[in-house]
Amino acid sequence: MSRVRRGAYIAVLSTGYAEYDFNGERNSEMDNVTDFFGSLVFDDRVMKEKLSAEVYSSLRKTIDEGLALDKKVANAVADAMKEWAVSKGATHYTHWFQPLTGVTAEKHDSFIEPSADGNVILEFSGKELIKGEPDASSFPSGGIRATFEARGYTAWDPTSYAFIKDKTLCIPTAFCSYGGEALDKKTPLLRSMIALNKQVMRILKLFGNDDVKYVTTSVGAEQEYFLITKEMYEKRPDLLFTGRTLFGAKPPKGQEMDDHYFGVIKPRVAGFMEDLDKELWKLGILAKTEHNEVAPAQHELAPIYTTTNVATDHNQLTMEMMQKIAARHGLVCLLHEKPFEGVNGSGKHNNWSISTDSGQNLFSPGATPYENAQFLLFLCAVIKAVDDYQDLLRISVATAGNDHRLGGDEAPPAVVSMFLGDELSAVLDAIEYETHYEGVKKQKMMLGVDALPRFSRDTTDRNRTSPFAFTGNKFEFRMLGSSNSIACANIMINSAVAESLKIYADELEEADDFKESLKKLLRKTIKEHKRILFNGNGYDDAWTKEATEVRGLSNYKTTPDCMPHLLDEKNIRMLTSHHVFSEVEMRSRCEIMLENYCKQVIIEANTMISMVQTSYIPAIMGYTNELANSINVKRAADVSVSVGYETTTLRRLSSLKDFIAGKCDELKISLEAVREIKDIEKRSCLIRDDLLIHMNELRAMVDEAETLTAKSYWPYPSYADLLFSVK
Ligand code: ADP
Numbered sequence: 001m002s003r004v005r006r007g008a009y010i011a012v013l014s015t016g017y018a019e020y021d022f023n024g025e026r027n028s029e030m031d032n033v034t035d036f037f038g039s040l041v042f043d044d045r046v047m048k049e050k051l052s053a054e055v056y057s058s059l060r061k062t063i064d065e066g067l068a069l070d071k072k073v074a075n076a077v078a079d080a081m082k083e084w085a086v087s088k089g090a091t092h093y094t095h096w097f098q099p100l101t102g103v104t105a106e107k108h109d110s111f112i113e114p115s116a117d118g119n120v121i122l123e124f125s126g127k128e129l130i131k132g133e134p135d136a137s138s139f140p141s142g143g144i145r146a147t148f149e150a151r152g153y154t155a156w157d158p159t160s161y162a163f164i165k166d167k168t169l170c171i172p173t174a175f176c177s178y179g180g181e182a183l184d185k186k187t188p189l190l191r192s193m194i195a196l197n198k199q200v201m202r203i204l205k206l207f208g209n210d211d212v213k214y215v216t217t218s219v220g221a222e223q224e225y226f227l228i229t230k231e232m233y234e235k236r237p238d239l240l241f242t243g244r245t246l247f248g249a250k251p252p253k254g255q256e257m258d259d260h261y262f263g264v265i266k267p268r269v270a271g272f273m274e275d276l277d278k279e280l281w282k283l284g285i286l287a288k289t290e291h292n293e294v295a296p297a298q299h300e301l302a303p304i305y306t307t308t309n310v311a312t313d314h315n316q317l318t319m320e321m322m323q324k325i326a327a328r329h330g331l332v333c334l335l336h337e338k339p340f341e342g343v344n345g346s347g348k349h350n351n352w353s354i355s356t357d358s359g360q361n362l363f364s365p366g367a368t369p370y371e372n373a374q375f376l377l378f379l380c381a382v383i384k385a386v387d388d389y390q391d392l393l394r395i396s397v398a399t400a401g402n403d404h405r406l407g408g409d410e411a412p413p414a415v416v417s418m419f420l421g422d423e424l425s426a427v428l429d430a431i432e433y434e435t436h437y438e439g440v441k442k443q444k445m446m447l448g449v450d451a452l453p454r455f456s457r458d459t460t461d462r463n464r465t466s467p468f469a470f471t472g473n474k475f476e477f478r479m480l481g482s483s484n485s486i487a488c489a490n491i492m493i494n495s496a497v498a499e500s501l502k503i504y505a506d507e508l509e510e511a512d513d514f515k516e517s518l519k520k521l522l523r524k525t526i527k528e529h530k531r532i533l534f535n536g537n538g539y540d541d542a543w544t545k546e547a548t549e550v551r552g553l554s555n556y557k558t559t560p561d562c563m564p565h566l567l568d569e570k571n572i573r574m575l576t577s578h579h580v581f582s583e584v585e586m587r588s589r590c591e592i593m594l595e596n597y598c599k600q601v602i603i604e605a606n607t608m609i610s611m612v613q614t615s616y617i618p619a620i621m622g623y624t625n626e627l628a629n630s631i632n633v634k635r636a637a638d639v640s641v642s643v644g645y646e647t648t649t650l651r652r653l654s655s656l657k658d659f660i661a662g663k664c665d666e667l668k669i670s671l672e673a674v675r676e677i678k679d680i681e682k683r684s685c686l687i688r689d690d691l692l693i694h695m696n697e698l699r700a701m702v703d704e705a706e707t708l709t710a711k712s713y714w715p716y717p718s719y720a721d722l723l724f725s726v727k
């Protein structure tokens with residue numbers, strides 16, 4: 001399946017994409033994308049070429065069906081990998097993994113081993129391929145690893161291809177403690193894929209699909225980001241230390257004109273995108289669409305979807321490459337969820353579906369009523385999952401940065417709901433009330449015992465406000481922040497859907513009359529879970545009110561609000577029963593996530609204090625001195641000074657300066673109070689209820705002062721300088 005897709009994609013590339021540069025000249029380098037696509041990946045093509053038929057087929061079995069790899073095969077693979085990597089100029093290898101810090105980690109070892117004659121040989125064994133032992137004591141473990149047992153180990157994930165980056169062979173790996181607890185994001189993701197596969201297979205058997213060997217989930221992650229010039233970036237300590245601006249008055253022009261969305265891409269940005277695409281293609285990443293987003297300086301990249309754990313690795317790599325390539329162009333790529341107040345933040349859209357080993361998408365409405373019955377069951381499983389585990393979905397995207405989007409006034413809201421579109425909603429109504437379903441093509445359908453409705457694929461979704469939307473043959477989860485790893489969201493989606501399917505399979509396997517039981521089960525799901533379905537405008541305040549007060553949906557605005565619910569009994573029961581997490585792992589993750597939240601906001605508060613004390617207050621004093629001088633000049637000329645521009649501005653700025661100094665002191669006191677609290681949950685709550693309030697108030701005062709102070713006195717680039725810096 002993936003090979004078919006890739007072939008088709010290369011055809012698209014070589015005929016239509018970037019063949020001409022921006023002057024209309026033929027772009028010779030881009031001519032032969034097919035030659036370099038995946039050139040830095042030890043992918044299926046390379047494996048076939050470099051491995052013996054026997055080793056290849058055994059490795060393929062491991063990749064596709066999860067069978068264990070024997071030592072002989074591992075050695076042969078390691079040897080071929082090393083030969084290939086060295087031929088591409090690599091000198092080192094690393095186990096590449098995704099600890100809970102949110103970034104990727106690597107520890108480079110060189111291939112060299114001393115040889116008897118005093119020279120070196122290049123060596124890489126199966127053992128080194130399969131298992132690594134980074135000295136990982138400083139990765140967060142939430143108390144799982146006591147310090148005396150600080151070493152964890154990394155284990156090869158053969159389902160994600162090895163690749164070369166910075167002359168280093170990178171081997172995608174999972175990261176665990178010696179007790180076997182997961183210390184990373186990949187391990188639970190792989191476990192959740194196994195859990196989902198198990199339950200989907202039970203359901204497929206019930207529908208008589210006996211030739212399906214396994215199913216996988218696929219994800220296409222659309223990634224938003226901002227680009228600003230390096231020059232401006234380096235002048236802003238807040239961007240340097242926290243990734244977002246902590247101060248900044250609104251620019252005269254923001255995003256109100258919507259003229260940036262899909263607008264003409266500026267040459268410098270186009271140069272960046274072209275370079276980025278090229279580097280990503282070398283890494284086998286199917287970067288497909290690049291365009292401008294709504295906010296000025298905001299852009300988006302969408303890849304073609306692929307297997308979830310590969311998509312997760314690819315998204316991490318994409319974020320890393322974005323930053324590297326930007327630097328080459330004198331730019332900085334901001335991946336923070338909310339780099340600029342008053343301007344849309346950046347998110348990620350996680351497009352998710354399940355397909356069989358032969359490439360059948362289980363969320364494609366089928367051509368026959370029978371296929372549709374199966375489709376409706378999978379659809380209902382997702383509806384039930386999203387409703388039952390709203391909290392886990394919200395938790396999976398919770399960070400200090402994303403709180404500014406989800407809890408704020410922008411897309412999507414913190415309330416999780418699901419969009420199905422009119423046609424599918426009508427089908428569900430018909431099932432619930434056992435009425436006629438009238439499709440868009442005016443074909444009337446009776447919901448008889450043996451025939452469920454047949455309908456066409458609805459591709460009309462353009463409801464961009466929905467957090468979880470059905471978009472024809474996949475679901476689009478839109479709550480992820482731009483810097484989130486997509487692993488967390490997919491762990492929760494996979495597990496929650498596995499749980500729905502388990503409940504269905506338990507019931508249907510025992511049923512005397514399969515069709516009747518199926519109908520009952522669908523109707524029951526729709527009745528019990530339709531509260532999660534909402535096709536309207538998710539930004540509307542009226543919706544939040546209805547969602548929370550009438551429908552009883554949860555509305556967790558912040559990370560401290562939602563994170564402790566990870567440990568609710570129902571969540572522990574569900575996730576442990578599918579072996580996605582152990583209870584210990586869940587407790588440690590909850591602690592780490594809250595710790596990350598606290599650390600992030602505390603760094604922000606510290607940065608604010610330093611900027612105010614060392615730059616803003618002195619700047620305001622400088623300008624107020626000038627105003628005072630000007631007033632003295634007036635006085636000397638016998639002009640009345642009791643009113644006039646200088647006097648009113650001086651009065652306001654002087655008092656603002658004192659307010660700012662006072663607020664800064666309050667912020668310091670609040671910070672002390674936060675530091676004194678040892679309990680991480682309580683600490684995060686005090687940050688939410690006190691520290692962040694002071695930070696916002698301080699910001700508002702400084703932003704007002706910015707609008708009154710001469711630009712030549714203002715110490716940092718303005719929003720206009722930042723947002724419109726890339727010409
Ligand atoms: P848009 O959201 O702009 O309408 P598309 O729906 O075409 O664009 O695709 C958005 C993303 O969804 C892309 O990354 C695409 O590869 C991915 N996608 C398309 N089909 C599927 C699928 N069946 N499963 C998972 N992702 C998919």
Ligand code: MG
Binds near residue numbers: 222349476
């Ligand atoms: Mg989309």
